[in-house]
Amino acid sequence: MRPVLGVERLRAGHAAALLAFERENRVYFAASVPDRGDAYFARFEERHGALLAEQKAGVCHFHLLVDGDGAVWGRVNLVDVADGSAELGFRVAERAAGRGVASAGVRRVCERAGSEYGLTSLRASAAVDNAGSRAVLARNGFRQVGEVELSGRPGLRFVRDLTD
Structure with a gap:
């Protein structure tokens, strides 16, 4: 059963819960995406502040x-916002895997991307061996457009038109 979750824009008050999420799932995430490294955790407060500044400047939209x-x-993030487009990235806790949490979160952020942020398209990438992420993207209307390298691993590139 999928838990009832809200989608919230990142804010200063999220710092402790976000750090707990990243610590609790660090090993799980490292199995499919590059590890954030010890410096991320050691300087988390500084990094959190930098993310909020990027969001305030409108170059990124971070969601929990x-x-x-x-x-x-x-987390579902829209980064590198420019010219009506952004890069979508997401990660869910191990306890959420296979429960529809990622698909629902990505769907809701895609809706916001068009209606609230005025974006017309999104880009995303997923490792070839990350079937779960590829399925989330497919369920949310992303289509494969090419291949990429993701930290030395083969990956696939996807796009979604938000004007449909």
């Missing part, structure tokens, strides 16, 4: 999937 207790279950 949170439950009623404020616990973070996932």
Whole structure:
């Protein structure tokens, strides 16, 4: 059963819950995406502030999937916003895997991307061996357009037109 989660824009008050999410899932994430490294955790407060500044400047839109207790279950981010487009990235907690959390979160952020942020297209990438992420993108209307290298691993490139 999928938990009931809200999608919230990143804010200063999310820092502790977001850090807990990243720490709890570090090993799980490292199995499919490059590890953030020890410096990320050691300087988390500074990094969190930098993300908020980027969001305020409009070059990124960061979102958390949170439950009623404020616990973070996932992230869906839009980065490198320019010319009506952005790069979408997402990650969900191990406890959320296979429960529709990523698909629902990506769907809701795609809706916001067009209606609230005025974007007309999104780009995304997923490792060839990351079937879960590729399925989330497919379920949300992304189509494969090419191949990429992701930290030395073969990956696929996707796009989604938000004007349809």
